[in-house]
Amino acid sequence: MITGRILPRPILKFKYGTALTPIEGLKLNLKPFSGPSKIKIELLIGDKAKSNAEKLFENLTYGVKGYPGISEIFNCEVEVTNKIVVDENDFLNTINEISSSSDIVLAFIPDEMQLPYNLDPYMPIKRKLSMRGIVSQMVNYSTCKYLKNNSYVLYNLALNIYSKAGGKPWILDEILSSQIFIGYDTAPGIIVATIIQGKPPMKFKWDAELTRHPEIASNVDELIIKLVSEFNLNEPINSLTILKDGRIHQKELIKITSAIKELTERNLMKNDANWNIIEVKKKFTPRILRIVKNLMENPEKGTYIKLSKYSTIICTTGYPERRIFLQAPIRPIMIEIVDSKYWNYDLDIISRDVYWLSELHYASAFVSTKLPITILYAHRICSFWNANVKPQLNLKEKLWFL
Amino acid sequence: MMNVKLINGKIITIIDLVKMEKLLSKRFNELKPKIIQKVTSIYRKYNVPMTIKIKDNKYIIKAKTLTAKYYGNIKREILELNRNLTIRFKPNIRHQITILISKKPIKTFKIAVYELEGLSIQKYRVTSIASRIIHNNFKLKCDRYTANTIAIPLIGTEKLPQQLKINLENKELNFNFKYVKEISLNNKVDRDYVKRIINRSIKNKLRLSGHRIYGLKAILDQNLIENEQIEVKCGIEFQTVILDNNHVAIAISPVHELNSKNNLWDEYNHDPNKIRNDYKLIGRRVKPTYTPKTRIIRRVKIESITHPLRELGGISLKEYYENIGVEVKDIDDNEPVIELVGRGLYYYDSPSKLKKIITIKDLKEMNLLNQVKNLIQLPPAKWNQYLSRYTNLLSTLDLEFQQINFVNQFMEVEIP
Numbered sequence: 001m002i003t004g005r006i007l008p009r010p011i012l013k014f015k016y017g018t019a020l021t022p023i024e025g026l027k028l029n030l031k032p033f034s035g036p037s038k039i040k041i042e043l044l045i046g047d048k049a050k051s052n053a054e055k056l057f058e059n060l061t062y063g064v065k066g067y068p069g070i071s072e073i074f075n076c077e078v079e080v081t082n083k084i085v086v087d088e089n090d091f092l093n094t095i096n097e098i099s100s101s102s103d104i105v106l107a108f109i110p111d112e113m114q115l116p117y118n119l120d121p122y123m124p125i126k127r128k129l130s131m132r133g134i135v136s137q138m139v140n141y142s143t144c145k146y147l148k149n150n151s152y153v154l155y156n157l158a159l160n161i162y163s164k165a166g167g168k169p170w171i172l173d174e175i176l177s178s179q180i181f182i183g184y185d186t187a188p189g190i191i192v193a194t195i196i197q198g199k200p201p202m203k204f205k206w207d208a209e210l211t212r213h214p215e216i217a218s219n220v221d222e223l224i225i226k227l228v229s230e231f232n233l234n235e236p237i238n239s240l241t242i243l244k245d246g247r248i249h250q251k252e253l254i255k256i257t258s259a260i261k262e263l264t265e266r267n268l269m270k271n272d273a274n275w276n277i278i279e280v281k282k283k284f285t286p287r288i289l290r291i292v293k294n295l296m297e298n299p300e301k302g303t304y305i306k307l308s309k310y311s312t313i314i315c316t317t318g319y320p321e322r323r324i325f326l327q328a329p330i331r332p333i334m335i336e337i338v339d340s341k342y343w344n345y346d347l348d349i350i351s352r353d354v355y356w357l358s359e360l361h362y363a364s365a366f367v368s369t370k371l372p373i374t375i376l377y378a379h380r381i382c383s384f385w386n387a388n389v390k391p392q393l394n395l396k397e398k399l400w401f402l
Numbered sequence: 403m404m405n406v407k408l409i410n411g412k413i414i415t416i417i418d419l420v421k422m423e424k425l426l427s428k429r430f431n432e433l434k435p436k437i438i439q440k441v442t443s444i445y446r447k448y449n450v451p452m453t454i455k456i457k458d459n460k461y462i463i464k465a466k467t468l469t470a471k472y473y474g475n476i477k478r479e480i481l482e483l484n485r486n487l488t489i490r491f492k493p494n495i496r497h498q499i500t501i502l503i504s505k506k507p508i509k510t511f512k513i514a515v516y517e518l519e520g521l522s523i524q525k526y527r528v529t530s531i532a533s534r535i536i537h538n539n540f541k542l543k544c545d546r547y548t549a550n551t552i553a554i555p556l557i558g559t560e561k562l563p564q565q566l567k568i569n570l571e572n573k574e575l576n577f578n579f580k581y582v583k584e585i586s587l588n589n590k591v592d593r594d595y596v597k598r599i600i601n602r603s604i605k606n607k608l609r610l611s612g613h614r615i616y617g618l619k620a621i622l623d624q625n626l627i628e629n630e631q632i633e634v635k636c637g638i639e640f641q642t643v644i645l646d647n648n649h650v651a652i653a654i655s656p657v658h659e660l661n662s663k664n665n666l667w668d669e670y671n672h673d674p675n676k677i678r679n680d681y682k683l684i685g686r687r688v689k690p691t692y693t694p695k696t697r698i699i700r701r702v703k704i705e706s707i708t709h710p711l712r713e714l715g716g717i718s719l720k721e722y723y724e725n726i727g728v729e730v731k732d733i734d735d736n737e738p739v740i741e742l743v744g745r746g747l748y749y750y751d752s753p754s755k756l757k758k759i760i761t762i763k764d765l766k767e768m769n770l771l772n773q774v775k776n777l778i779q780l781p782p783a784k785w786n787q788y789l790s791r792y793t794n795l796l797s798t799l800d801l802e803f804q805q806i807n808f809v810n811q812f813m814e815v816e817i818p
Binding site for chain 2: 001002003004005006008009011012013016017018019020028030120173188216247249250251283284285286287288289290291292293295296299303305307308309310311313328329331338339386
């Protein structure tokens with residue numbers, strides 16, 4: 001009755017080759033899939049961490065043992081446009097001095113809880129800069145002090161900077177089953193949706209709509225239509241998958257299907273286009289235990305169990321990245337098909353696509369994330385929005401929230 | 403047994419014959435050429451010319467040209483071949499899924515659907531709470547069906563009232579009988595309804611066995627640690643899953659809860675000024691005692707809990723608590739109002755309703771880090787043992803209109 005298999009790992013495409021993991025592709029010097037040839041960085045440094053921050057930045061740029069440096073990895077030049085050293089209690093007053101000509105602001109700030117809550121600069125910096133359309137990357141004092149020579153940290157920091165500055169380090173080598181994937185999530189007062197192409201160059205965009213309904217994404221239809229119409233597709237959509245983080249309420253479902261109808265009427269979607277609407281659940285899901293010679297381990301990444309004709313559980317993380325349990329076995333995600341145009345979907349393929357979309361998260365070169373990026377990013381933007389970080393329109397194609 | 407690398411832009415596969423012989427044992431000679439042929443066919447599939455060398459009991463298959471473009475593709479196929487062989491000849495890997503499956507399919511049943519009259523906002527919340535009240539007041543098993551309807555499973559002999567009247571948050575709510583229908587597990591709305599009915603039955607069973615329920619989490623009301631500052635409690639999280647052929651399953655996993663034992667009012671010796679003056683409280687994560695939601699302290703207000711607050715629509719925090727059904731008899735009128743933030747929204751609470759969330763830093767300072775880690779980080783080998791009491795407890799669920807028996811052990815799934 002219940003069957004399982006291991007889904008194939010995604011092949012990641014870099015500029016000069018393919019690899020199975022991001023770190024392998026980067027270490028093999030395959031160079032990023034696409035991105036800027038020059039990154040303009042502005043440094044904002046708390047005075048108490050000045051020497052450590054400068055050392056970390058030097059290592060980040062020129063490399064240390066096991067890490068060749070941002071320019072070498074990403075084939076791009078790094079230019080420091082401005083450096084502001086600031087009293088750590090005065091971060092907020094200094095933000096206005098930052099020019100908007102740089103691609104990213106690298107801010108070296110005190111650790112969380114080091115300063116009283118009202119002086120903690122993390123959110124205010126994010127808030128103010130994003131309102132001006134400037135992307136930022138924070139680095140804690142303790143990272144500067146203790147991890148400035150750590151290649152693992154430097155790889156991830158470089159990856160974040162490059163991606164936030166508009167780079168696309170890797171994409172999927174194989175084409176996904178849907179031409180377009182849309183993911184959405186809600187938080188009190190807001191709905192955020194993301195859109196990504198299922199084939200190269202895997203263009204990405206996000207947008208948000210305010211909502212007054214506290215329980216459901218009551219105007220998700222408007223957001224979907226807006227997002228698709230502004231996505232500049234060359235041809236009407238022939239297949240679409242819509243994913244939501246958590247349960248899709250009946251009323252939301254009605255709105256989504258009406259959005260699909262309107263997209264068809266506006267000729268943004270083909271009449272016979274296939275579509276699937278899917279819930280992705282990350283909480284309270286059953287665990288899968290891999291038993292090797294009576295020892296329990298995490299299941300292999302891609303392990304997938306079909307629970308019914310509507311739902312599956314998928315291990316989007318796991319062995320070999322996380323072989324043993326650190327605290328508990330990894331938690332698989334559960335997907336459930338809520339509605340479909342033809343109901344002739346292939347659950348194996350849909351599950352595979354959801355798994356593969358989780359490998360496109362550019363925050364770590366070493367471990368992937370649990371959720372597909374379509375809903376992970378919607379979720380992250382919701383969290384920032386709730387903290388009053390509301391970025392300018394020019395950031396709608398940038399990954400400022402990584 | 404097989405290793406794939408990219409050196410100077412050329413794909414190299416190394417097949418260790420010693421390891422291969424160990425794995426294939428008697429079938430080594432028969433299968434070795436077939437495996438080598440399979441690997442070379444993968445290279446050929448991508449039009450990658452190669453050379454084959456044997457050195458130190460190793461087959462080395464090296465691409466002749468620069469082939470980084472196909473490195474990911476070739477590596478994936480060769481590693482899959484390697485895994486398939488390992489699973490086939492060394493079948494010591496099993497997979498267990500932490501679900502309990504019903505022995506028989508659930509019988510389909512009829513429900514009576516009632517629609518909520520009026521009310522246009524927060525229907526989901528209202529119908530959920532109303533279902534609980536109807537269950538308690540009318541002794542009718544009941545749960546939310548859609549946003550504005552509730553449904554009662556039918557045994558067949560009951561006489562259905564035309565209207566169900568309840569009082570919720572000082573408002574009279576009427577649910578009017580709409581229709582009777584048969585549940586279909588192919589319908590998402592019906593599937594979700596059945597899950598809710600079963601989840602409610604699980605919650606009742608766990609409640610009766612001494613657990614506190616928060617959503618789909620059940621925590622046993624028993625402290626695992628002898629300490630004056632903290633408490634560690636264990637329990638499970640659960641979820642009902644509908645399988646094919648009308649079988650149902652319960653997914654369960656262990657959970658642990660680590661909390662401060664004392665509320666903030668006790669911790670600060672009932673001194674409002676001490677709370678107001680401690681700047682370290684600002685930014686501290688806390689958990690209200692009446693909900694599992696985590697919040698962050700934003701500030702401690704000068705007003706006490708009996709002062710009317712503009713933020714609460716002109717009523718005091720104490721009155722607000724009474725309105726939302728939070729117990730107020732143990733609250734001291736001198737307690738200051740604490741302003742909290744959670745997911746971007748502001749909340750107000752009294753210190754006696756808040757407990758600090760214990761951090762690793764706190765545990766280190768208390769010298770309890772290792773002791774607590776041992777309690778909450780359940781070693782893999784103990785998972786089955788830990789969950790066994792729950793597999794027994796939940797092996798039978800009585801839904802009143804039918805009984806569901808579950809196989810009381812986790813299922814093993816064959817993953818080829």
